[in-house]
Amino acid sequence: MENGTELTGSAGLMLVDGVAYLDPETSVFEAMLSGWDRQQRVRAVKPQVIENRVGFVRRVARVSNQYPWQWTSAEVEAFFADLTSNGRPLAMSTMRGYECVLRLFLGYVTDPRYGWPVVCEQRFGSAPQMVLHEFNSIRHVADVECRPGRRPLSYDEVQALFDTADGLIEQIRARGRKGSVTAMRNALVLKVVYAFGLRRREAWGIDLPDFRTNPHVPRFGTCGGLFVRWGKSSNGSPPKPRTVLLVPEMDWVLEPLEQWLEEIRPTLIRRSQSALLVTERGSRLARRGISEAFQAVRDAAGLDPELDLHCLRHSYVTHLVEFGYPPRFVQEQVGHRHASTTAIYTGVSDDYRNRLMQKAVASWAPELWET
Structure with missing residues (x-):
């Protein structure tokens, strides 16, 4: 071996001694990428993430027409400058993500423990x-780099979204057309996502046994809580589960849930299927279908096209804060590891801030608030 190290992904394990490659540059580059793939798999990075990262490094090499041992700061800067000059500016978070991927790769190939610097020099x-x-x-330099349009919906916007979803059902029925079941499911999707503050994948993965009773609120029946099995993972960990309690302000979701579970869903299931959200053919609704449901209702309601499904989760966090729930409770409900993440999701209304100000003023100078 050219390098004595036995670290997973090292040059000594990826290259064979004594072999004369017909295309040595390409062969070493492919060995680098394969080694980086293995090194990430050892750290339990998701296969799709690895595939995307490796694909981006290939893209940099293809555009620059150079191999990693030939890259200079000027070449990389030119690549990123070209990304933003095609008339479609990238989001700041996207650019930072690309830089992070390239930094991870360069950190791997420049680490002497993996042997690539010696191999390339030789x-x-x-x-x-x-x-x-x-x-x-x-x-x-900013805590929040998401698109300004991705914001919490106001109470009126949430109501308009749900009213439109229900109205589409009635329109389809009045015209005698097919699709009323799909429209009912789409309306339920939006209501469940908002009422439990879910991410798209979390809603997609709901099975009927995931609904739990809450002995402290028996009137909620079997839907007093939801066990989320597909919570967002991090640092190579498996999905993080949590239980979301249904709060009294969201108990209106019980009626459409009951109607779906008792009247509609049983007519669609033709085989053993435990998914809550199913298609008219009885299969689990795809994640893309959940996003499309939001987009269709959003457009029909005339809401800002910048709003996306995740905005309902932002709305849930904001509205729980405005309802007066403690920050720690809100953090546990949405499964955030850090309170600062929950704070980023929060965009309280002016009415709420005014109420807080009135309460504060009244507590130390009530005469200033008397009318």
């Missing part, structure tokens, strides 16, 4: 370098 006369540094990387 074979090609140059070694890969960390070409991203503080002077050519995006600085993180």
Whole structure:
């Protein structure tokens, strides 16, 4: 071996001694990518994430027409400049994500423990370098970098969304057309996502046994809580489960849930299927179908096209805060590891802030608030 190390993904394990490659540059580059793939799999990074990362590194190599041991800061800067010059500016978070991927890859191939610097120096006369540094990387100066349009919906907007979803059902029935069942399911999707503050994948993965009773609120029946099995994972961990309690302000979701479970869903199931959200053929509704349901109702309601399904989760967090629930409770409900993440989701209304101000003023200077 060219390198004695036995770390997973090392050059010594990815390259065979004594073999003369017909295309040495391409062969070493492919070995690098395969080694990086293995190194990430050892850390339990999701296969789709690895595939996307490797694909991006290939893209940089293809556009620059250079291999990693030939990259310079100028070349990488030119690549990122080209990304933003095609008339479709990328989101700041997307650009930062690309930089992070490239930094991870360069960190791997420049680490002497993996042997790639020695191999490249011996074979090609140059070694890969960390070409991203503080002077050519995006600085993180704001806590929130999401699109300004991704915001919590107001109470009126939430009501308009649900009224439109229910109205589409009546329109289809009045015209005698097919699709009323699909429209009912789409309306339920939006209501469940909002009432339990779910991410798209979490809603997609709901099975009937996931609904739980809450002995402290027996009037909620079998839907007093929801066991979320597909919570967002991090750092290679499996999905993080949690239980979301149905709060009294969201108990209106019980009626459409009951109608779906008792009247509609049984007519669609033709085989053993435990999914809550199913298609007219009885299969589990795809995640893309959940997003499409929101988009269709949003457009019919005339709401801002910048709003997406995840905005309902932002709305849930904001409205729980306005209802007066403690921050820790809200954090546990939505499954955030850090309170700062929950704070980013919160966009309380002016009415709520005014009520807080009135309460504060009345507590220390009630005469200033008397009318």
